[in-house]
Amino acid sequence: MRTSIATVSLSGSLTEKLTAASRAGFDGVEIFENDLLASPLTPEEVRARCADLGLTVYLYQPLRDVEALPEAEFVPALRRARHKFELMGRLGADTVLVCSSVSPHALDDDALAADQLSRLADLARGHGIRVAYEALAWGRHISTYDHAWRVVESAGHPALGVCLDSFHILSRGGTPEDLEGISAIPGEKIFFLQLADAPLLAMDVLQWSRHYRCFPGQGGFDVAGLLRRVLAAGYTGPLSLEVFNDVFRQSEAGPTAVDARRSLLTLQEEAGLPAPPAPAPPTGIAFAELLTPDAAPVSAVLGALGFARTARHRGKPVDLWERGTARILVNTGPAERRDGTRLAAVGLESPDPAGAARRAEALLAPVLPRRRAPGDAPLEAVAAPDGTEVFFCATGRPGLPDWRADFEDTGEEAETGGAPRIDHLSLTQPWHQFDEAALFHRGVLGLSPQESVDVADPYGLLRSRAVTTDDGAVRIVLTVGAAPTDDTAHAQHIALATDDVVAAARAHRAAGGTLLAIPANYYDDLAARYEFPEGELETYRELGILYDRDAQGEFRHCYTHTVGRVFFELVQRDGGHRGYGAANAPVRLAAQHAARGFTGG
Numbered sequence: 372m373r374t375s376i377a378t379v380s381l382s383g384s385l386t387e388k389l390t391a392a393s394r395a396g397f398d399g400v401e402i403f404e405n406d407l408l409a410s411p412l413t414p415e416e417v418r419a420r421c422a423d424l425g426l427t428v429y430l431y432q433p434l435r436d437v438e439a440l441p442e443a444e445f446v447p448a449l450r451r452a453r454h455k456f457e458l459m460g461r462l463g464a465d466t467v468l469v470c471s472s473v474s475p476h477a478l479d480d481d482a483l484a485a486d487q488l489s490r491l492a493d494l495a496r497g498h499g500i501r502v503a504y505e506a507l508a509w510g511r512h513i514s515t516y517d518h519a520w521r522v523v524e525s526a527g528h529p530a531l532g533v534c535l536d537s538f539h540i541l542s543r544g545g546t547p548e549d550l551e552g553i554s555a556i557p558g559e560k561i562f563f564l565q566l567a568d569a570p571l572l573a574m575d576v577l578q579w580s581r582h583y584r585c586f587p588g589q590g591g592f593d594v595a596g597l598l599r600r601v602l603a604a605g606y607t608g609p610l611s612l613e614v615f616n617d618v619f620r621q622s623e624a625g626p627t628a629v630d631a632r633r634s635l636l637t638l639q640e641e642a643g644l645p646a647p648p649a650p651a652p653p654t655g656i657a658f659a660e661l662l663t664p665d666a667a668p669v670s671a672v673l674g675a676l677g678f679a680r681t682a683r684h685r686g687k688p689v690d691l692w693e694r695g696t697a698r699i700l701v702n703t704g705p706a707e708r709r710d711g712t713r714l715a716a717v718g719l720e721s722p723d724p725a726g727a728a729r730r731a732e733a734l735l736a737p738v739l740p741r742r743r744a745p746g747d748a749p750l751e752a753v754a755a756p757d758g759t760e761v762f763f764c765a766t767g768r769p770g771l772p773d774w775r776a777d778f779e780d781t782g783e784e785a786e787t788g789g790a791p792r793i794d795h796l797s798l799t800q801p802w803h804q805f806d807e808a809a810l811f812h813r814g815v816l817g818l819s820p821q822e823s824v825d826v827a828d829p830y831g832l833l834r835s836r837a838v839t840t841d842d843g844a845v846r847i848v849l850t851v852g853a854a855p856t857d858d859t860a861h862a863q864h865i866a867l868a869t870d871d872v873v874a875a876a877r878a879h880r881a882a883g884g885t886l887l888a889i890p891a892n893y894y895d896d897l898a899a900r901y902e903f904p905e906g907e908l909e910t911y912r913e914l915g916i917l918y919d920r921d922a923q924g925e926f927r928h929c930y931t932h933t934v935g936r937v938f939f940e941l942v943q944r945d946g947g948h949r950g951y952g953a954a955n956a957p958v959r960l961a962a963q964h965a966a967r968g969f970t971g972g
């Protein structure tokens with residue numbers, strides 16, 4: 372189906388918005404009146420620019436407060452409308468959006484509303500324009516889509532139809548009964564469809580709409596379910612994103628437009644429309660790659676964690692460290708000094724690496740050059756929104772290129788005891804890309820987003836959200852930090868699973884590693900919350916082990932010191948615990964802030 376985006380959803384000048392929409396592959400736009408008013412371009416120039424960019428102007432909006440008015444007020448409203456229709460002729464837009472009135476003068480009189488909308492539609496038809504009437508969730512008397520449809524139906528005018536907006540509909544309740552009325556609207560009377568999602572917040576609906584809308588798949592509404600119903604009603608017009616969002620208003624238009632199109636592609640797939648190649652969710656983490664200007668400090672930590680340097684890349688300064696199935700690449704290639712050591716890439720074990728890459732590309736993920744030396748295994752890789760390189764790998768699977776073929780054994784043997792594997796990776800996201808990152812990991816990589824949690828840092832608030840496979844074989848925790856200058860909040864980490872965190876912590880110390888010290892107050896509180904067997908709490912206190920518990924089971928974890936932007940965590944999950952110790956994160960962050968300055972990080 373044709374796709375569109377409202378100019379209000381993107382930042383910048385009208386020209387910047389149009390360019391971004393076109394580059395991201397949209398077929399057209401809704402032009403917001405304010406964007407036109409603020410533009411130095413004439414309507415004819417905007418029309419020409421859109422044509423050059425391959426964009427259709429599907430809609431001009433909004434026209435406000437025109438229906439159910441006392442006659443003395445309706446006359447000037449019609450005069451306003453005539454001006455807009457002339458302007459739309461110059462712009463080349465043939466559909467106008469009329470929002471339900473919020474005017475204190477509007478009367479609670481459906482017959483009057485229908486009559487005036489009909490007169491407005493008569494005027495519009497004279498200009499070759501159609502009127503799409505939208506119920507704002509906070510409309511004075513008309514605030515639901517079914518009420519708007521009753522008025523439009525009774526007006527019975529060929530140039531008058533409804534505009535359905537998922538936000539206004541779903542913010543007022545999205546039960547199947549609430550949505551049943553959509554099937555009663557003939558498809559050809561649905562003149563326009565606007566799509567937006569939103570996080571489920573309990574707040575004033577106007578504020579919610581104007582500041583917190585997001586692209587479908589980024590919030591809590593069942594936008595796909597709504598789209599299915601609208602399609603079943605016979606709607607064939609464009610699918611148009613209309614998102615009012617404080618973050619998008621400040622972010623670069625280009626990436627936002629790509630995020631928007633990816634959202635729409637994923638939504639179309641969920642609603643059963645033609646879709647990109649099917650997802651092939653990863654089955655494990657093949658490796659995590661650290662980029663560092665100096666391999667020594669990170670090698671020391673890995674050695675103390677029981678990793679062995681088992682292989683070296685044949686053509687690049689990259690070491691492979693292994694312990695059990697946990698594999699970490701240490702790359703001393705060109706690192707940016709500012710970041711020091713950082714987590715630069717993730718290898719995902721993929722059932723179909725080439726298929727996964729094709730899907731990623733179809734969903735607009737930047738495909739990375741393979742940087743192949745002669746004889747290297749062909750590796751498929753794309754960039755995540757935060758710049759992390761994501762490789763689709765096959766490890767030791769016959770018939771598929773094996774990334775390890777590029778490595779030469781050093782002869783050192785990896786330890787296998789203690790169930791070591793990568794439990795999860797934690798990646799910090801730029802503050803304005805948090806929702807985009809969750810959508811990317813879901814749509815492109817086929818991971819399932821878990822609940823978003825807020826974590827108090829001494830110097831700000833972090834948001835954190837895990838994206839995982841259902842079996843937990845791949846767990847990536849996305850976090851968005853406090854101030855961009857706050858290094859602690861922007862550290863990334865690799866969590867290693869162990870079946871005995873106490874033994875692993877002791878072994879790390881014995882091998883010369885350091886563990887993050889946790890304040891005594893934490894353990895005093897833990898003693899009040901839970902009962903532990905004799906001596907256990909003292910062990911945790913001594914080693915800096917943190918503890919959490921839920922209905923499923925227990926979670927014990929501790930942390931190494933930080934190298935550059937990276938630290939390691941040792942975790943022990945028992946009884947199917949699925950959390951990440953969110954309750955302990957504020958204590959951990961405070962301890963890391965306290966430790967900064969004398970860790971050499």
Ligand SMILES: O=C(O)c1ccc(O)c(O)c1
Pocket residue numbers: 432433468470505507536565580581613
């Ligand atoms: O917030 C508003 O006023 C507004 C305007 C136009 C729309 O299409 C809409 O959904 C909301």
Ligand SMILES: [Mg+2]
Pocket residue numbers: 505536565613
């Ligand atoms: Mg709308």
